[in-house]
Amino acid sequence: MAEGIAIIIAVFIAVFFGFFTELRAQKSMEALQNMIHTKVKVYRSGELKEINSSDLVSGDLIQIESGDALTADGRLLESTNLSVMEASLTGESQPVDKDAEFISEEKLSLGDRINQVFAGTAATRGTGKAVVTHTGMKTEVGKISKMMKEGKESGSPLDRELHKMGKYLIIFAAISAVIVAGLGILRGDPAGDIIHIALILAVSAIPEAMPAVSTMTLARGMKQMAKRDALVKTLSSVETLGSTGVICSDKTGTMTENEMTVTEIFLKDGKSYKVKGLGYDPEGSILEDGKEIQPEGLLKDFILSGILNNEAVLEEEEGEYKVNGDPTDGALLILGKKTGLDSLDKFKKIGSIPFDSENKYMVTAFEVEGEEKAYIKGAFDVLLEHEKSSENHEDFKKENKQFAKEGMRVIAVGELKGYSGDGSVESLEEAISQTEILGLAGIVDPPREDVMESVEITQDAGIQIKMITGDNPETAAIASEIGIANSNNTLTGMELDELFSEQPDDLNEII
Numbered sequence: 001m002a003e004g005i006a007i008i009i010a011v012f013i014a015v016f017f018g019f020f021t022e023l024r025a026q027k028s029m030e031a032l033q034n035m036i037h038t039k040v041k042v043y044r045s046g047e048l049k050e051i052n053s054s055d056l057v058s059g060d061l062i063q064i065e066s067g068d069a070l071t072a073d074g075r076l077l078e079s080t081n082l083s084v085m086e087a088s089l090t091g092e093s094q095p096v097d098k099d100a101e102f103i104s105e106e107k108l109s110l111g112d113r114i115n116q117v118f119a120g121t122a123a124t125r126g127t128g129k130a131v132v133t134h135t136g137m138k139t140e141v142g143k144i145s146k147m148m149k150e151g152k153e154s155g156s157p158l159d160r161e162l163h164k165m166g167k168y169l170i171i172f173a174a175i176s177a178v179i180v181a182g183l184g185i186l187r188g189d190p191a192g193d194i195i196h197i198a199l200i201l202a203v204s205a206i207p208e209a210m211p212a213v214s215t216m217t218l219a220r221g222m223k224q225m226a227k228r229d230a231l232v233k234t235l236s237s238v239e240t241l242g243s244t245g246v247i248c249s250d251k252t253g254t255m256t257e258n259e260m261t262v263t264e265i266f267l268k269d270g271k272s273y274k275v276k277g278l279g280y281d282p283e284g285s286i287l288e289d290g291k292e293i294q295p296e297g298l299l300k301d302f303i304l305s306g307i308l309n310n311e312a313v314l315e316e317e318e319g320e321y322k323v324n325g326d327p328t329d330g331a332l333l334i335l336g337k338k339t340g341l342d343s344l345d346k347f348k349k350i351g352s353i354p355f356d357s358e359n360k361y362m363v364t365a366f367e368v369e370g371e372e373k374a375y376i377k378g379a380f381d382v383l384l385e386h387e388k389s390s391e392n393h394e395d396f397k398k399e400n401k402q403f404a405k406e407g408m409r410v411i412a413v414g415e416l417k418g419y420s421g422d423g424s425v426e427s428l429e430e431a432i433s434q435t436e437i438l439g440l441a442g443i444v445d446p447p448r449e450d451v452m453e454s455v456e457i458t459q460d461a462g463i464q465i466k467m468i469t470g471d472n473p474e475t476a477a478i479a480s481e482i483g484i485a486n487s488n489n490t491l492t493g494m495e496l497d498e499l500f501s502e503q504p505d506d507l508n509e510i511i
Contacts, residue, residue: 074130076100081126097357251469264442282337307336351423
């Protein structure tokens with residue numbers, strides 16, 4: 001009787017600790033999810049209304065504006081300079097320019113479907129209208145969530161080992177009980193007594209306290225991780241972390257800051273500069289040949305052109321900085337903040353040509369102390385076509401190629417020489433032929449400060465690291481920069497799909 005009560009108490013303790021510890025973790029996650037309430041602009045009965053995203057249905061016509069979070073998949077009907085950040089879905093750190101008129105007969109990956117918008121992404125520039133095609137679990141991000149939920153539960157390494165040990169103990173206890181009972185009966189002992197003894201032996205061979213001990217140990221580990229701001233949903237996940245052999249990590253926002261930063265400058269006079277300071281923190285400086293300098297002359301004009309011809313806004317909240325707008329604009333804006341060239345009171349804006357995904361440039365005109373000036377920025381090859389002088393073209397091409405090789409995004413910055421118009425679109429378009437490239441900015445999404453140390457510690461522990469990114473394989477240079485082993489061995493999504501279709505049961509081997 002006493003043994004039975006002890007077993008029941010041990011089982012109760014294990015169930016009690018496991019249930020309430022996991023319940024607290026799940027409640028915490030639910031509380032975080034309940035804090036998120038997203039509104040969406042939708043046309044209902046011919047009127048534009050703002051409703052909860054949960055009330056969206058397929059067929060709704062939604063209005064998309066810069067800064068809007070998208071909560072459903074949709075097909076664009078209209079788009080005006082619309083750009084969408086899809087990092088959460090594709091891992092691509094650059095916004096994707098959208099085009100409602102784009103049509104393709106080929107099967108395209110998500111990142112190439114520029115006539116569609118997806119749930120879980122955000123508009124960074126422009127406007128658009130889209131008809132909702134999928135909501136909830138039928139969206140692309142919902143399909144990912146569904147795949148994760150429907151995946152086969154293989155159990156944690158600890159669960160498998162405990163199950164294996166328990167099976168062996170039961171077999172051992174049963175064999176021992178049979179042997180003891182058989183020997184006792186052969187000796188002539190009373191059958192009732194010997195069977196009782198055999199059963200006691202079998203029960204005593206099973207460590208009934210083991211579930212309680214393992215549960216309390218994992219619960220303690222769960223509590224310790226919670227103190228370090230790591231929320232673990234299930235107890236067994238704590239031990240699983242200790243058995244990890246491969247980590248597949250997203251790049252954008254995990255390996256990197258997800259904050260585009262100007263790190264290199266090349267000017268038309270052939271001079272190169274390094275920019276210190278990473279992320280959106282406006283602390284930093286410019287170095288020439290390793291020495292800190294103050295911007296003057298051509299360098300000053302280059303930086304002013306970048307921050308004047310700009311639509312981004314830097315916001316500070318509780319000591320944290322964030323950019324509202326296009327990340328590339330944000331990078332140029334932060335460059336101006338780092339150098340102190342952000343006091344623009346004397347510049348009066350008189351007109352502009354917004355960035356267009358077809359033209360791939362932006363122009364802004366200002367009146368400065370009675371004189372008109374116009375600045376241009378955009379894709380290097382586009383500005384190169386509009387510049388009449390070819391004096392520095394070879395140097396620019398060489399530097400552009402080097403920046404791209406190092407995984408940087410290149411933006412060309414210039415001015416419309418001799419502009420004297422009124423700021424109208426017509427006058428600015430006529431002056432495009434007067435483009436003079438001042439220089440190139442090399443922009444990167446920098447690695448997190450502690451990521452290199454983390455990668456080194458992880459790989460020294462024998463754990464492989466695989467970086468998942470939407471970047472082009474040739475420009476995913478950050479993998480080697482942060483020290484990931486075999487970073488030259490890349491695999492595209494299409495290649496992975498082909499391998500998986502050939503070996504559907506060998507994903508671990510493919511990885």
